[in-house]
Amino acid sequence: MEFKDFFSILKKRISDGADVPYFFRDLIAMITDVSEEEWGTQKDPSTKLTKENTLRNYSKRGLSKKFAESIVYRLDRNLFVESINQRSVTVRELLADDFKAYDATATEANIGELLADCFIEIIRSSAGFVQQSVLEKQAQQKNALELKNKYGDYLVNEANHTCPFPGCGRELMISRAGKIASSYEVSLIDKKKAPEVNNLLALCPNCYATYSIDSSTKVTKQLIGVKKILVGHGQNVALLENLSLEKGIVDVLKKVKKLNQKDLSNASLDPKEITQKISPEDDFALYMTINSYVNAYYVRIREIMTNADKRGEIDYDEVQYQIHAMYKKLKKAKKSKVDIFNEIVQKIHKVSLMDEILCQIVVSYFVQSCEVFDAIA
Ligand SMILES: [Zn+2]
Structure with missing residues (x-):
């Protein structure tokens, strides 16, 4: 799905008539806590905000690479899902109807999750990250699970139970209903090298997923x-x-x-x-x-x-x-x-x-x- 289609569905259903730049800012605040000062966009010197035209362009032609890069590692799926789930049932039903053209399984109950995943995918591909095929994904999940069984406990301790990805700091163990559950994956650091303990880090699922499709050497x-x-x-x-x-x-x-x-x-x-x-x-x-x-x-x-x-x-x-x-x-x-x-x-x-x-x-x-x-x- 392209950003312009995603944007127009949400604009139609949840913007309450706000103009494009205003709603764009709202939409980004639903998926990330990266503030506007940190966006990789040119600012208007008089308002110190991103130029309104830039935001209008994004809504028509898609997000720029630089902008997507500035938020891609700080996306918060739950934040977005919650924000959609706070809307009325009627609004969610309308969103689900609009989204059925892209995913026939869309319902009022799952539309938050579907939109969040779709938005995250759009931002990742705008940042230049190539999505994996289903087979690649499965192979990688299998490897990650093996590494987690073998090295997980050690690496979580090494990172002091906190995602060590710069800018993240999410907890790697979370308590749910009185039980402690793991919330991390084991990632290769240098993807060209062997999965030895010195080349592995425990990352939160979000950083793990984004890094696994990031081929730039900067983050490595x-x-x-x-x-x-x-x-x-x-x-x-x-x-x-x-x-x-x-x-x-x-x-x-x-x-x-x-x-x-x-x-x-x-x-x-x-x-x-x-x-x-x-x-x-x-x-x-x-x-x-x-x-x-x-x-x-x-x-x-x-x-x-x-x-x-x-x-x-x-x-x-x-x-x-x-x-x-x-x-x-x-x-x-x-x-x-x-x-x-x-x-x-x-x-x-x-x-x-x-x-x-x-x-x-x-x-x-x-x-x-x-x-x-x-x-x-
Ligand atoms: Zn993280």
Whole structure:
């Protein structure tokens, strides 16, 4: 079904006479919580809204790729179904009658679901994702089920029961009528590589379905970064017990000054809550990792650093400046938060040759103390 036909059915039945741009905005708000500022559309400078003509064009000629890409990973099927089911029985019957030309099984009772699936399919194909054939879908579901049986529990724990897809954060286990049920699928990260545990992530059904037909490498790269953080955190928690934290941290910090950074700047000394710098919804894996390190080590590390500074083993101010300078440089290069975190850890790891865990802890400390990541506006 094309978007223009979908749009015109819904416009006729549920718009209450609203004009095209107004109803378009309503319709999008029924399927996603992505706000209009985040849509990949050109804005009218006077109203700061998407140009009315653009929206009229979409309703006649279909959604642009850029626009579809900006919402495709944040579609909420239930939201749409609920919104249709709130309408009167008469309206739903009319919608079902209109939709029968596309699906003869349409009834007042199932029209919400049918329209939601149809809308999601339209948005996915507008984003350039190719729908799978029935056979492909079946083969993939079979594989996914095998992977879920084999690795599911492990991967759900690794992701701390939350969909690690950037921007998602849905729960992977949900309670229904007092019982806990799984709400996830196991996805390959790099689809060209083997289904080994290091190439797998537990994703919520929505992210899983969208990613399975997304052939762009951009998202794959993001997911590789996410996995790196989750794996590192998992291994590190186990490893930590055998390490001498104090010596390790001091050794890491001693080496930080060897990093060659010239563009030093004033660092903020006012520690802010991590939630002010990393949004759990956008980067859950990163948030969880840093949060757990900070909870466990922040006070301890501050002590270690103060003492090492007093003994002249490290120069705390200098370390602080170095880290902040690294962050600023990476931020300027427009790297994602996940990439920034991983790269700083890598840099420190390379100069200190200390365990990556210690480097992660140190960088987490500096996230909390505000040298890495600015507060979200
Ligand atoms: Zn998700």
